Amino acid sequence: MYKDIVSGKERVAVVGLGYVGLPLALEFAKKVDVIGVDVNEGHVAKLWQGVDPNGELGADSFTGRKISFTTNPAELKGAKFIIIAVPTPVDKYNKPDLKPLLSATKSVGKYLKKGDYVVYESTVYPGCTEEECVPLLEHTSGLKCGADFKVGYSPERINPGDLEHSLQNTVKIVSGCDEESLEQIALVYELVVSAGVHRAPAMKVAEAAKIIENTQRDVNIALMNELSILFNRMNINTYDVLSAAGTKWNFMKFSPGLVGGHCIGVDPYYLVHKAAELKYHTQMVASGRFVNDSMGGYIAKQTVKRLLAGDKAGSYKDNARGSESNNKNGKSTVNNSPLTGINSAINSGNKKGTTLENMRVLVMGVTYKENVSDIRNSKVSDIVNELVSYNIDVDIIDPKADAHEVLEEYNIRIQKEPIGLYHAVIVAVSHKEYVGLSADDFNKLLLPGGLLVDVRGIYRSLSKEFRYWSL
Structure with missing residues (x-):
């Protein structure tokens, strides 16, 4: 099988052309013929134009590659080695959502032929490939795993935005349903991974390792x-x-x-x-x-606490004393939380009757990490929603994120530039565009006595220039 792929007799297919699948498909396309399959018609149209919808790869990554793009899974009939690299998210209850994985598996199964290889890269719990995917492949195709087709698991190790640790120079874990498949899968991946491969003794081991x-x-x-x-x-x-x-x-x-x-x-x-x-x-x-899931709300509550306290915000012990006093007066309206340490005295430093209704906060960064456009499962939304729950006027900017995607995913509007001055600025994501900001830059954003919230601690040198807080 490996020899047929190298000779050009057979082709590789990659199902799912996102952050994981596209770089993999394009890397294979340097050496062998590749079919790229994705359900998103808009993305496929951009790929034909040499544009990465994810914003990670430049036009040169498409130049000279032996690859075709399609939304039609029937094209899989022309491939012998099929890699599935689709998302495996969780649902709103934080339970595994296998729908994308099983949908892709069913599509592959419809066009599976004797002698084909199917390799999964999607992150799953140990045992998922054999317990969920293989039975569906067999049921859909009418073929038998091992006898008619082979299955393997090779977990993705892509780190979006990381130019140092690439597909080529990161060791690839490979596994197969038997010794023959393990060796063939290893040989195919060695075409694109110069760092080499690690042969795991079982698919469960590879799944668990990831x-x-x-x-x-x-x-x-x-x-x-x-x-x-x-x-x-x-x-x-x-x-x-x-x-x-x-x-x-x-x-x-x-x-x-x-x-x-x-x-x-x-x-x-x-x-x-x-x-x-x-x-x-x-x-x-x-x-x-x-x-970790609580930190967005914690950051927002700590911001609110300091906005209310003004320059009187002190240590936890100082504020705890204020909370006891406030409780005795029966004026507290905020629920106690052992995680935040705010207790019911969030207004303890509010000696001048400051209210939140006229407060303005700028949140800088909404992607899930620095220097990427990916907003999936971004916890910055937790900060924004918590602040909004206090009737604070929140503006959000981000040089990387797509405004339409943010609105669609989180019902949050982002703007191109800050508007006016703010009571607090929260630098939530340390994009390269933000790392070099100076005291003068923040003075142009903050009202006198404004608060700088430095989530990642990149502005510690400015801690004496402003009211300052970081994790």
Whole structure:
């Protein structure tokens, strides 16, 4: 099979041309004939024009590639090695949503032939490929896995916006339904991955390896976020602590922040789901998800607290004393939350009767991470929605995000430029366009005495220039 692909006798197909599938398809197209399949007609039209709908790849990435693009799954009849790279999100209850994966599997199954290979790259819980996908392929095609066609799993390791760790220089995990398929799949991927491949002994092992890569990061970031909440109560800057602790050779360098996107903020839920099926409660993984999912609301509440307190915002202990006094007077209207530390005394520093109705806040950045246009599962929306719930007037800007997509996904309008002056500026995403901003830049955005909220701690040098807070 590998020899037939290299010789041009057979073709490779990639189903799903998003952040994962498109770079993979174009890389293969340097060496072999490729069919790219996607359900989005608008995206396919752009691809024929040499335009990446995801905004990641330039026109030169399409030049000289042996590839065709289509929305017609019947074209899969012309391929021998089929890679499925579609999204695997969670639903509103944080349960795995396998609909895109199973839909793609059904489409592939309709045109599956004897001798074909089907390799999955989508992130799933261990066992999903064999328990969900293979039976559907067999049912739809009328063929038998192993005897008539082969299946493998090779998890994607694409990191959007990362130019250093590419498909080519990142080791690829490969696995197959038997020894023959493992070897053939490894040979095919070695065509495009110069760093080499790691042959996993089973598909479940490869699935588990992928899901713990992101779960490990999620849990470690959750620890940093929890420490940030604690250090805030101690009136200590978390990034100063991490800078000091990082001088030891074996200290793992993670930092607090918002955890969104289609990987780290989603994949652990797949592991939690599978654990629940096995009657096991993943305490650490689930707790980490709770902490990270809460950070958007926490940042917004801390912003509100400081807006109300003005220059009287002090340490957690100072505000806690104010909260006790406020409770005795029966004037509190905000619910107590052990995570935020605001308690019912969010107005404790509000000595001059400041209200929120006339407050204006600018949020800078709405994508799920820096230097990408991807807004999927962005936790910045949690900050915005929490602020709006306090009747604060919120403006949002982002040099990367598509305004139409943001409106459609989150019902949030973003604008091209800031308008007027603001009581607070929240730099939620550290895009390269924001990293070099100076005190003069923020003076043009903030009212006198305005608050700078630095989520990622990139403006610590300005902490004495403004009222300042960071995680």
